[in-house]
Amino acid sequence: MPLQIMKLAITADSTVTTSPTVERFFNEATSTVTGPGTLTIPVEDFWTDTGADATTLPALATDNSYFNVYVNGVLQMEDLLAYTPGGTGVGQLEITVPTDSTIQVDSAIVLVVANFTPTSDTTIIT
Template sequence: MPLQIMKLAITADSTIGTFPTVERFFNEAEAQVVGEGTLTIAVDDFWTDTGADATTLPELVADNSYINVYVNGVLQMDDLIAYTPGGTGVGQLVISVPADSTIEASSPIVLVVTNFAPTSDTTIIT
């Protein structure tokens, strides 16, 4: 018999689900912020999708989450953002405004928090 690569006779079927949970929080800048400056928004200064006052900013699931911040409809760079999850008196969003930049008064600020609860199921058939 000639040389050959020996293989296992195995097949596998996998099902993977991502199951995202998306939470959106809204704010309007109360005053103009000129760079170099910061805009700090406490959790209780945000509104939820229903228009109710926010009471908590969600924890980020390790390796399965991300946030996006929009100022006046424009996605902002990650290094300008500091996010602290938590309830009233704890949770906040801090936006660093670089030199030569401005956040105008009444600009909408939108925080989008996405957490994933991934699942996987693999069936191995021998």
């Protein structure tokens, strides 16, 4: 018999579900911030999708989450942002305003937090 590669006779069928939870928080800048500077927005200054005052900013699931920040509808660069999850007195968003940049008073600021709870099911047939 000639040499040959021996293989296992196995098949697998996998199903992956990602199940996102997306939360949005809204704010309007109460003052103009001209760079270099920082705009800090505590959790209690945000509103939820229902218009209610926010009481907590969600934790970010390790390797299964992200957050985005929009100022006047424009997505901002990640390195300008610092997100701290938590409840009143703890949670906040900090936006670093670089030199020669400005966030005007009444600018709309939207924070979007997405967490995923992935599950998978694999059936192996031998």
